Amino acid sequence: MNFKWIISCFMIICLTLLSGCWSSKELTDLGIISAYALDKNEDGEYVGTFQIINPMNVPGSLQGGASGQRPAVTTFTETGVNPTELSNRASRKISRDLYYSHTSLLVISEELARDEGLSAILDSMERALEFRATAKVVITRGIKAGDFIKVLTGIDQIPAENVLKTLDSTEKLYGENINTNLQEFIQSLTSTGKEPLVSGFSLLGDMEKGKTMEQLHSTDFDAILEANGLAVFKEGKLVNWLDGEKARGTMWGLNRIHETPVSIDWENHKKAIAYRVIRQKTDVSAQMKDGKPAISITIRAEGDLRTVAVPVDVTDPHVLLAIEKALGQEIKKEVEAAVQEAKENKTDVFGFGEKLHQSEPDVWKKLEQEWQDVSFPELDVDITVEAFIRRTGVRNNPYLFDLEKKSD
């Protein structure tokens, strides 16, 4: 009898405790942060800007009637001596608890990254349980990070979402920007054999107009966020920007190219043949050559011919072979330029050091200390590129070829 009572009491206690309402938070008490921006002000304090989703105004929500009249996000700015203090101090302005789990974008301004480095900030991000390691990192270029996340965007109405999708699609379709998340960033930051790369973003147009709803009421936005270049870090600090071909060359070397156009000159016609890479594979291997470390990069790409603006017979396999060679040269040139740039900056963005570590651990131990500054710039890098044309679209010869034939 007694025993039964004890069991029942125990079960009741369990019921109350296990349902876990200890630190309960109601949805209506949460301020869901979509993007988090960090700057530094003149006093040396951190300036954090939170982009918080307005649940009522996001299109597609149940009360969708309000959308279109008010912006989908609201931003708040707060200062603090470190990120933790900053975050809690923000409660003075925000009516809800800051909820970091859905933060998908971390924006850092160029000055902060250049002057101070990110080591201190990243620690607090990493240490906090709520902040997801899969949040993407971008660096703003020529604009304060706080201002950057205030700009309203059109197709995806939550600006953070818009930036993420832009980054995704441009990496996939063009290949001059990289999608780095917090985890990858910290991994390469701590590795001695690799330096991190982060995409830069800049703002085109007028920032002040971009903040208002007027922006969304026109077809041609006053302010547009644009992915722009790759930021190179060394010892946690931003040291250099890579743009254009160098950025893409770096992406080739990192095996991060998916689709990208490659144009070559042909018979005195400038950039007359365009080739679209559909898939590629880059193998990087490290070996010892005459007692020195050497790296060989083998790139194999396949794709289609997309533009043939010269009279050339593309049904002839021999001609295609020549075009393939020229394309290979073009890609090789890009990668070489990127490697050269990396060597000049003494930043091993390609992770050659890691490769060497994997294949020659003994040599690596000796070189590790001065890898970035001494060994990497003198590294012998051999690049082989093979481009394969698989198809030529649904036409065989360009009509220019027919025209030429007629004039003969």
Next chain:
Amino acid sequence: MEKAKISASQLFILMILFQLSNSLLIPLAINAGRDSWLAIIIAMIVSIFLFSVYQALYQYYPALLPTDYMEKLIGKVFGRTLAFLYILFFLFSAARVLREFGVMLLSLAFPETPLFVMSALLILVVVYTVYKGIEVVARTGELLFVVMGLLGLFLLLLIAISGLIDISNLKPFLEEPSKVIKTAFTETLYVPFGEIIVFTMIFPYLNQARKLKKTAIFAIGTTGVILALTMALNISVLGLALTERALFPLLSTIQSIEVGEFLERVDVIFVLILVIGGFFKVSVYVYGAVIGTASLFNIKEPSRLAYPLGMVVLLLSMIVANNYPQHLQEGLKVFPLYAQLPFQVIIPVLLLIIAFFKNKKT
């Protein structure tokens, strides 16, 4: 040989689907210019003679596969070697067709899908059908023939209604007769008409042997007319220059259909025709190879060969050429001369002569 029978009408359907499949899509006999349709008709008539050779050989040994009667005709060693070469020829042709269809599907509908995956999916269906045997292939044919026929009629109707046909594009008639003859004899005779050599592997399954001649000639004739009509249609709709440049003229023709502002973009029909045709061509080739290998190497269950040979075809289709233009060039210049001419014309004729003398003596 497996114990199976197909009827004359099934053979008819198989032959039509087989020959139409890729020939319907590519610019057939385009080297003959505006008169490509004429080249097709000429090649068709010649191929009827070619068929008579195959048929005469079949009459000597109505119950045997070619791979078996070769042994009887020219001895064990030579006969078996020749039979083996024929099997290789079938496999190679199957691989070429598979590659063609893979690339076509990729360029039309799935540009980012890897060729290998596309080909693998196609060949798996083929393997399954071949595994089930010739009767299943034939019955599938009956089913899909209706679909293809209806689609074809629908397309013809649409093209006619949209008023795209401009007969003057076909003029002048017979600009260069020498070119027409040359194209007919160096290209069109081998693809698609000469390819019926693989049907000699299937003739023994026919349940009414005497109907063979009529059925097959009727099938060849029908195919020839359809193909000639298609090419004439392509040229009359697109004009010669565009037809020459198009990798798939029929697709361009279909794409130009516009009826009453709502019946447009019917390209998907093209993809349907493509998949049906490609499936049959590869199936028949692989079936010929499977059944030949089984009889040559004494394998009791031919169906067990379907999967391994299917994989051979798949891998071969990947390495057969570096790129599609090279594949096409090979199909126009090298393959007819060094493979199709001997295997489709010279060897059957020689075999017939030998068979004639051998059977005369006894």
Next chain:
Amino acid sequence: MKILGISLFMFILLAGISLGFDLLQGFNLSTILKTFNPLYVMELPELTVLCLLILILILRPVFSFLQKRQEKKR
């Protein structure tokens, strides 16, 4: 096993023939050796499909071989 052997033999012969056709097209040997290049650039899903197909290919003969051996033991 026999079937696998025959298939492999055929594949090697056919690959040789394919090389021969490339030669006849007027390519030199070093370019032809790249003829396997459609198999070079393969992404993970492709490789998975390839491995799966080959696995199925090998599985059946191996099973029948094992079965035969068991029967023999009895």
